[in-house]
Every structure is written in structure tokens, then in C-alpha cells.
Amino acid sequence: MTIRSGDALPSGPFELEHRSLQAGLREWVGDQTGHPVGYLEQLYTFADRDRDHMEAQAETDSRTISISYLGLVREQAAPGAGKPGWHGWYEYFPWEDQRRGRPGGLVAVTDALRLWAGAEPSRREHRNRRVDFAFGLDGAAWNEDLALQRYELMYEARLVTEAGAFPGFATGRPMFADHRRILATAIARLRAKIKYRPVVFELMPEKFTLLQLQRTVEALAGLTLHKPNFRRLIDQQELIEETGEMTSETGGRPAKLFRYRSAVLEERALAGSKLPLARN
Amino acid sequence: MTIRSGDALPSGPFELEHRSLQAGLREWVGDQTGHPVGYLEQLYTFADRDRDHMEAQAETDSRTISISYLGLVREQAAPGAGKPGWHGWYEYFPWEDQRRGRPGGLVAVTDALRLWAGAEPSRREHRNRRVDFAFGLDGAAWNEDLALQRYELMYEARLVTEAGAFPGFATGRPMFADHRRILATAIARLRAKIKYRPVVFELMPEKFTLLQLQRTVEALAGLTLHKPNFRRLIDQQELIEETGEMTSETGGRPAKLFRYRSAVLEERALAGSKLPLARN
DNA sequence: CTCCTTTATACTCTAGTTGAGTATATGCCA
């Protein structure tokens, strides 16, 4: 959910009248997008002088401290006022979407990373190992959790425009200041989290089919899942229950509608929940 | 590693001459404890008006933002200057040490929590479920990761002195301001982390035996582990290698000395590593 | 000098989990 036609994330200064950081954040996001946020989770606090190459700041006698958050909303709950600019995050990170196999553009990226690695002979081996690991090359498997590491490698190798790359290179849409880095942090955090906390349900409408749930998880992880195993894991954990209703809007055979069991979710929100996304 | 004889954590203001938050933190900790920090990881940023009941603050026109970190050091690496006040964290959280079974004092705590739960009939059931879950009662298993939830429950029920409990009640040693909450956050984070990142080695000396490693993990988790399984998991992952040396300082049969394989650690620091600490 | 204690190390067994594949059911639409 963006502002400025997808160029920036909602944000604003923390002010004295705000009761808490979260309260202030909710207010800013609500004002800027016309959409109330549900789930909120603190991500990271930045205060480095060289944050996004803002050298000018070093000359003033003040510092900006940015506290970033991950927020989740239900698209369905949209009120009338204001319209949030919805943008799929793969617009900014095309290489992160592996649902239809490796995206074509990835080869150009990893080739460029190889060049960067070779540019400094002393660090070549180490850099190549980092690239292999982050991008699942040379025997390593693709790990969707490493979204931030991948972005940081590309930043270090100056393959993204905000790090000084010449525009036009197929490395996704840039954002204002360091917002794309914050987004990468959020993606990595959310991808890791869905594997052990039932946060997906924060994104689902009240009633949904099992395939809708699976598609949501897949969209977050950027991977496709094995359908039978997904279903087995979901109903083993008793996170959801049948509503009794069916829907035939899904195309083929009508599907049962489910809802999440809020009592269980409350506990599992603290404890665990599993998804068939584990490595080998 | 504390200051003020164990009453407070090292801390200090973030100033203009600090290159970054981490740099500033390293400087303050070094100055206050005479001990350089190794591993650092950001925990949480607090800025709430009612942080630790500091009502006075609401009247001034400024707010304090506290950014907390988890740091790890090797005790062995101590330089001469200054002496850090080492305190075991179970001094502050005696109920968290389950290595010799349930600590005796826990019964008094959970009894008091039951009373608190019953005090409000409408929330009784919900509160009791939270207590069961956090403290592993009524069929639930003890989960060492829930250190923060346990502290927060006790805080809510006013069983800790910083929340207004009468002193003398056996609920561990309090700390300055909200430092004990920060410590609880750090414990929870570290306990969760050792299960999938090889951070334990940040605490180990260069050479160590397998039992020493196990004892360290046990101290962190507050649990005892199955020795054969621990060893199996450790050498399956090839995180460590034999030095070729032996030590007979451990009591019985002399043990092999191991060191960690830094090359592997570097990768695993990003990827995974396992410990036999899983739930059932 | 022998037995006992303590620690180290190796091996086995079983239950449960997980990844993958296969088969059948039920609606819509041409």
C-alpha cells in the first residue's frame, strides 16, 4: 500500500500528541491512504549517517531516526475515503517471484553479480559464495527468506538505481529514499514469519476456500506449494473450520468455505503454526 | 553484563559524533563495562509515553526513544581495564531456569496468576488460557521461547516489583526502569535464535568440548538436552571440527577439543542451523 | 591394584513428519 503512485511507503513524523509509535503510525497511514491498518509489527530502526547516501545530513547538527513497521490489511475492508495505491511487491522485486520458475531477468542480474565478484580478485571467492547462496546457484536451493540479502548484494554491486546503477537495467522499480530497502526487510520478515505464526489470516477475508489461502501464501513466498500437503498441514493444525457454505465462483467443482478459528489463532499467534515451506 | 552492581544494563545517549547506532552503542558499552562487544543485534525501539509508568514525562514537551540491542561477548576475551558486572540472567528470572526441573518458586507465581485471572470473572477464562499456555500448565508443555510473554503476564498481574508488587515476593531481582523487560526480550530472542542460527559460537572460547557447548546451549535455553541427540545434530551440520587436541580437565575420560569452522559459520549465519530444542 | 565413578563416544530402534505421487468427486461449459 503506497503513496505517490507507488513511489513511496506511507510515513510521517512521530509527534507529541501521538500516544505511542504505533498510534502515530496508524494515524499517518490512515491519513495518507484512507485505509486503516490491522496487524502491525516493528521492523527496524535506522539512524545511520550514511543512510541512503544522504551526505548532506552530516553537515547539519541533527539526525533522522526512522522506525519502520510491517503492516497487514484486508483489501476487502476498504472504506470509501481516499484510495490507497495498491502495488504488488514483485513490481519492485521481480526476481523474488519464482512462482512460474526462475524469472527470465534473473540471469542478467546474476551475470552482473559475477562480474562484480570478479572485479576484486582478493574477495572474488567469498563474493561468489555469497551470490551462490543468496540466489540459489551452484547446487544451493532458492531460499525465499533471503530477500533482504539479495537486495543488499545487488545494492553493494550497484545493480539497483538507488545505489547508482544506470537506469534501464532490469532490476525492478526503485522507490523514494531507502523505502525499497525497507520493503525488502518487510518481505523477508513476513516470509519467515508465515512459517511459524498464523499471520496469513490477517490478509484473508472472513470466508475463503483452501485454494485461496494457498494462493495467498504462495504470493507471499513467491513459490508454488504442493496442494495435498498444504491442505494436510492446514487442517492438522485446526486453525480453520468449515462455515458449512460452498462457493462455485472458483471455476471447477464448488469449494467449501472456511473461516479461521479466532480462539485458536490467539494462542497460535504466540505459539507456532506450520506451512510446507521448509528447506531441505 | 551489567552496570551499577547488576541494577541496570549499559546504555547511553546517541550523539552526533557517533557514526551509527551500533558504533555509539559499542562506545557506551566499552566505556561502562571495559569490555568490547562482539555480536550485536537490534531488539526493539520504545517510545511510548507510558513506558515504565513515567507519567512525569507526559508533562514535558519531549519524548525519549530507546533503542535496545542484544549483544554477545566471550567472557574469556576480557581485557584488564574496568570490570563488567557479570550476572546470570536467572538472578532476574529464576522461573526461567528449568534445568533442574520446575523451580520451587514457580508454584507461588502461578497461584498468584490464578488469583489475578479469577479477579475479573469476564476475562477469567481467557486469562487462564494465557497462563496455561505461557507457563506450560494444564497439559501444555513448557516452552522456553515464551520468556517475554511470561514476564508480561507477571507484569500485568502486578507480580513484579516494577509493576507495583510489594517487595519480598519471590519473583526475581528487579532492575532500573524497564531494563528487566528489555532483558526478557533479549532472552526470548536469543532462545529463539539459537535454534536456527549458529549464534552460540559467539559465546564460546576458541576451543571447547562438545559437553561445554551443550552446557552453554542448556544455560541459554534453561533446559537440559539429550546428549546423544545433541552430538548427532552438531556434527551432522559440520559446524565444528576437531582440533586434534584433547583435554582432561573435564573430569572423566578426556574429551576432544573442537573449534568452529568459520567458513561454514559465515554461510550458516545467514541460513540455518539446528538444535534439538523442538516442541512436540 | 582393583573397583567405582565420571565423562566421552558410538550405535540402535521406533514413531512421527514430510515430500511426492495418485485417484476420485463434482461442478460448468461447449
Place this chain on the structure above:
DNA sequence: TGGCATATACTCAACTAGAGTATAAAGGAG
């Protein structure tokens, strides 16, 4: 009516994790 798309149920083999057992090698007590 047959094909297509989706939904749902079942099977199987490989692997993992928890638990237990057995043996080796030191020091110390008698």
C-alpha cells in the same frame, strides 16, 4: 455428453527426531 477445471481423499517411501543402550577411557578411593 464429454472434456475441463477445480476440489478432496488416500498412499508410500525417505528422512528426522526423540529416546534408550552399550562401550571406552580417564581419575580416585579403598
